[in-house]
Structures are given as structure tokens and as C-alpha cells.
Amino acid sequence: MKIGFIGFGNMAQALADGLLLKKAVRPEEIYVCAKHWEKLAANAAVRGVNPCRTAAEAAEKSDMVVAAVKPYLVSEVLEPIKGILRDRIVVSVAAGMPYDSYEEILAPGTHHISTVPNTPVSIGEGIIVCEQKNSLTEEEYSRFEELFSRIAVVVAVQTSQLGVAGNLSGCGPAFAAMFIEALSDGAVKHGLPRELSYRLASQMMAGTGKMQQALGTHPGAMKDAVCSPGGLTIKGVAALERGGFRGAVISAMDAVEGD
Numbered sequence: 453m454k455i456g457f458i459g460f461g462n463m464a465q466a467l468a469d470g471l472l473l474k475k476a477v478r479p480e481e482i483y484v485c486a487k488h489w490e491k492l493a494a495n496a497a498v499r500g501v502n503p504c505r506t507a508a509e510a511a512e513k514s515d516m517v518v519a520a521v522k523p524y525l526v527s528e529v530l531e532p533i534k535g536i537l538r539d540r541i542v543v544s545v546a547a548g549m550p551y552d553s554y555e556e557i558l559a560p561g562t563h564h565i566s567t568v569p570n571t572p573v574s575i576g577e578g579i580i581v582c583e584q585k586n587s588l589t590e591e592e593y594s595r596f597e598e599l600f601s602r603i604a605v606v607v608a609v610q611t612s613q614l615g616v617a618g619n620l621s622g623c624g625p626a627f628a629a630m631f632i633e634a635l636s637d638g639a640v641k642h643g644l645p646r647e648l649s650y651r652l653a654s655q656m657m658a659g660t661g662k663m664q665q666a667l668g669t670h671p672g673a674m675k676d677a678v679c680s681p682g683g684l685t686i687k688g689v690a691a692l693e694r695g696g697f698r699g700a701v702i703s704a705m706d707a708v709e710g711d
């Protein structure tokens with residue numbers, strides 16, 4: 453599978469890095485284009501991927517084309533190459549650009565799917581939320597899923613859920629990083645060296661998430677399981693509740709969703 457990235461900024465690089473790390477594609481199978489040539493050439497050189505002078509060139513050389521420019525540029529950038537895209541699989545990573553938006557931009561009959569990836573795809577631990585409504589054939593969807601499953605949990609959702617699911621997985625890393633940082637601050641305050649506190653806090657987050665995935669345990673039950681009566685953990689839980697921890701997190705999602 454040859455993959456073309458139209459736009460090679462943060463998200464496209466994260467996807468390319470994950471695919472290369474997991475050896476899902478070889479560097480010579482990736483074609484990239486962007487607005488500024490010198491920056492693009494440098495970003496391509498460090499990965500050994502092929503820089504292209506134009507979006508048309510990147511699309512022509514690829515089987516799958518990832519639209520990875522800012523949402524407001526998608527129409528302007530894809531419109532001139534829609535003839536080439538008609539014979540490719542088009543994967544959008546642009547936020548807020550569902551199936552219907554692409555139906556207005558792309559040539560009739562183009563096979564396309566809208567997704568929202570998050571940045572941990574760069575280390576093969578991402579989430580790619582994708583819209584159930586798409587125009588890939590079953591075989592193309594299988595190829596798409598097989599490829600991106602190497603770097604992410606691929607989850608298909610209804611169009612109405614694409615925004616909130618993408619926001620949970622896309623904004624979540626910032627919230628999770630804030631928790632790691634705050635937990636570390638607390639531990640440093642009580643004498644733990646900074647680097648060690650980050651290592652422990654991050655592994656604790658990763659391990660807790662993996663355990664929830666592996667066992668399917670209700671998060672409340674996981675919390676109960678480490679809170680012995682009169683013990684230390686329940687005192688910490690009570691302090692978090694006093695600080696409005698869960699309400700603050702829910703408010704963060706409200707803010708992201710524009711409520």
C-alpha cells in the first residue's frame with residue numbers, strides 16, 4: 453500500500469511515524485506534500501519518505517491518500533486534484549469534516565472515509581475514530597482497518613458521535629498529561645525526584661488503562677478495589693472529590709463540546 457499525505461504537519465507526521473515504527477509500510481512507500489518545500493524536505497529526509505512538489509504528485513503516486521491539512525483548507529487543496537482522488541482511497545483526518553462535507557468536495561463516486569486520530573498513533577498506541585458512514589468497499593475498509601490497527605484502536609461510530617469521540621481521544625491526552633504532571637507535583641512536594649515521579653505516574657496511567665481494557669472492570673470498581681476502609685487511598689479519593697475532580701473533568705468535556 454502506497455500512502456500519500458496531503459499536508460505533512462503534526463498529525464500526518466504522527467501517523468507516518470507510527471506506521472514506520474510498526475513497519476506497517478516502508479519509508480519509500482510514503483509520499484508527502486505540504487506548503488513550504490524546505491520544511492517538508494527536512495521532515496521527509498529524517499524519515500526517508502518521498503517529498504513531493506505538489507498535492508497532485510503525492511496523490512498520483514499513492515493508493516491511499518490521507519487529507520491532513522487544516523479543515524478550512526481541505527476544499528481548496530483537494531478540489532484541484534479530485535480527478536486523481538476518484539481512483540484512490542481518501543482518508544480524512546480533518547476534524548469536523550464528516551462524510552457529507554467530502555461528498556460536496558470530491559468527485560461523485562470517490563471512495564472516502566472521515567476519521568479523527570489522536571497523537572499517540574506516533575508510538576503505535578493511538579485511537580482512530582472513524583465514521584461508519586463511508587464509501588469504501590468492504591475490501592477497502594478491511595485494508596484501511598488492517599493498516600491503521602497497527603498503530604491504533606480503530607473504532608467506527610455514527611456521524612453524530614464522531615465529534616465527541618474524536619474530542620475524547622484527541623483532547624484526552626492533554627487532560628491525562630495534566631493529571632500526570634499534577635500527580636508528579638504532589639509526589640515531588642513530598643520528596644520524590646521529578647524524573648522518577650513522571651516515570652511512575654505515566655506507567656500508572658498506562659497500566660490502569662491497560663488493566664481496564666484487559667479485564668473490562670467498571671472504573672468505579674477499580675477504584676473501590678484499592679480503597680481499603682480507613683486507608684490512605686480513600687483519603688486521597690475524598691480529597692479529589694472535595695476539589696471537584698470528576699466535575700472538573702466533565703466540565704472540560706462540556707467546554708470542548710461547546711456547552
Ligand SMILES: NC(=O)c1ccc[n+]([C@@H]2O[C@H](COP(=O)([O-])OP(=O)(O)OC[C@H]3O[C@@H](n4cnc5c(N)ncnc54)[C@H](OP(=O)(O)O)[C@@H]3O)[C@@H](O)[C@H]2O)c1
Nearest residue numbers: 459460461462463486487488520521522523545546547569
Ligand atoms: N494535531 C492533532 O492532534 C489533530 C488531531 C486530530 C485531527 N487533526 C487534524 O489534522 C489536520 C492537520 O492538523 P495538524 O495539527 O497536523 O496541522 P499542521 O501541523 O498545521 O499541519 C498542516 C499541514 O498542512 C500543510 N498545508 C498547508 N497548506 C497546504 C497546501 N495548500 N497544500 C498542501 N499542504 C498544505 C502544512 O504545510 P506547511 O507546514 O508547509 O505550512 C502542514 O504540513 C487538521 O485538519 C486537524 O483537524 C489534528
